[in-house]
Amino acid sequence: MDEPIKTDVVIIGAGPIGLFAVFELGLLDMKAHLVDILDKVGGQCAELYPEKPIYDIPGIPFTSAQGLVDALKEQIKPFNPQYHLGEMVETVTKVGDNLFRVKTDQGKEFESKVVVIAAGGGSFQPKRPPIPGIEPYENKSVFYAVRKIEAFRGQRVLIIGGGDSALDWTLNLAPIAGHLTLLHRRSEFRASPDSVNKMMALFNEGKIDLVFGQATSLAGDGGQIRKAVVKTTDGSVFEIACDAILPFFGLTMKLGPVADWGFELKNNELIPVDTAAFETSTLGIFAIGDINWYPGKLKLILSGFHEAALMAQKAYHYVYPEKRLVFQYTTSSTSLQKKLGVAPAKVA
Amino acid sequence: MVRITFIDIEGTVRPVDGEVGSTVMETxxxxxxxxxxxxxxxxxxxxxxxxxxxxxxxxKVGPASPMEEDMLDFAYALKPNSRLSCQIKVTEGLNGLIVRTPERQA
Structure with a gap:
């Protein structure tokens, strides 16, 4: 097994609050690694509503959600955060005094003195399509993500959906699969026009099948899919023989593995914390942003920023138990300005 | 006030009053x-x-916009009368509106 990555702090979730936590930790000389299940930073802001406006960030009368994420990324650059994207943290284990092991679903391991859970509404996970009886086939012959293209070589593959994921995998798997069918409920696609054109070209060359309709039932045995029954938009019903199905119905937020980390959750979904440092019942593990709960909690980005600042003050004592923390302002502290890589202000 | 009635999969009927200008989802x-x-x-x-x-x-409610149709691709148990309730503005003309909620949302 590979040696774990050793760091001061592991931040679970790279949404706006996880990103800003890097800043507050960085000012106090703590290095952070960020893990996020999405393939990009920004959390809900980037995944759900990148172009939507935000009006309640103090001092910024208006920004877009993606604009805020981009600005935060810029702001934390001096602290060189390490991103681990497309990975979900599965376990957080206390292995000693102020020492935690954090393990991802990709087998990556971290060893850190502090863990910060900034997981928002939980992890984004693929939506299960509305096909009755799909569960027994999941991860055996029905897959919501493609990890290894080669696994589909020569197979009869049915891809369902009309977005970028469905179209991208149609284009990528067409040369690999023995036979490929793309099934979508209507003739318009939300995927990028370029992908749609390439897909239509494959269809016109007879390299893939294209069906407009919805899968209504599945048949197979022992987890191995054999066929899907499809009802087309004009009402006809027929079967598509297949060895694998890849449904792409977007993402939904689920609490995910956080539920199994031993916290007494509030309303089964929120991690209770104290309001002095936003620390959980396990000392050294903090929860900030939408995922935490305390009396008076507001699910606002600005609340999460405040929580990140207080968290960092307490985390410092776990990372540097022998040091005394001197409170400083970025406006006047030359040492903080040095960390930020900005020249100290010239005083006339 | 505009009366909107929500009926769930179990058949439970919940009539509530919506404000003109808000959305059916917000209501x-x-x-x-x-x-x-x-x-x-x-x-x-x-x-x-x-x-x-x-x-x-x-x-009266009308069809979904193209952007909404794109999102409906991801909805669970889609039907021809499916809409996203955040995209339906409450108007006086919708007084008495009846909508049904699906078995689940995701």
Whole structure:
């Protein structure tokens, strides 16, 4: 097994609050690694509503959600955060005094003195399509993500959906699969026009099948899919023989593995914390942003920023138990300005 | 006030009053109507405020916009009368509207 990555702090979730936590930790000389299940930073802001406006960030009368994420990324650059994207943290284990092991679903391991859970509404996970009886086939012959293209070589593959994921995998798997069918409920696609054109070209060359309709039932045995029954938009019903199905119905937020980390959750979904440092019942593990709960909690980005600042003050004592923390302002502290890589202000 | 009635999969009927100018989704959330999640908060970005419009109201409510159709691709158990309730503005003309919530949202 590979040696774990050793760091001061592991931040679970790279949404706006996880990103800003890097800043507050960085000012106090703590290095952070960020893990996020999405393939990009920004959390809900980037995944759900990148172009939507935000009006309640103090001092910024208006920004877009993606604009805020981009600005935060810029702001934390001096602290060189390490991103681990497309990975979900599965376990957080206390292995000693102020020492935690954090393990991802990709087998990556971290060893850190502090863990910060900034997981928002939980992890984004693929939506299960509305096909009755799909569960027994999941991860055996029905897959919501493609990890290894080669696994589909020569197979009869049915891809369902009309977005970028469905179209991208149609284009990528067409040369690999023995036979490929793309099934979508209507003739318009939300995927990028370029992908749609390439897909239509494959269809016109007879390299893939294209069906407009919805899968209504599945048949197979022992987890191995054999066929899907499809009802087309004009009402006809027929079967598509297949060895694998890849449904792409977007993402939904689920609490995910956080539920199994031993916290007494509030309303089964929120991690209770104290309001002095936003620390959980396990000392050294903090929860900030939408995922935490305390009396008076507001699910606002600005609340999460405040929580990140207080968290960092307490985390410092776990990372540097022998040091005394001197409170400083970025406006006047030359040492903080040095960390930020900005020249100290010239005083006339 | 505009009367909107939500009927869930069990058949439980919940009549509530919506404000003109708000949305059907906001009306449901404000009154704690179960079965509408609205994960994205009304940005037409998630499809978890999916409802079925009562047949008698479909014409008055009208069709989904292209952006909404894109999001409906991701909705669970789609039907021809499916809409995203965050995209339906409450108007005087919708007084008496009946919508049904699906078995689940995701």
């Amino acid at each position: 449901a959330i404000k009154h704690g109507v179960p079965g509408i999640e609205a994960e994205c908060g009304g940005a037409c970005a998630c499809s978890t405020c999916h409802v079925y419009i009562d047949e008698a109201w479909r014409e």
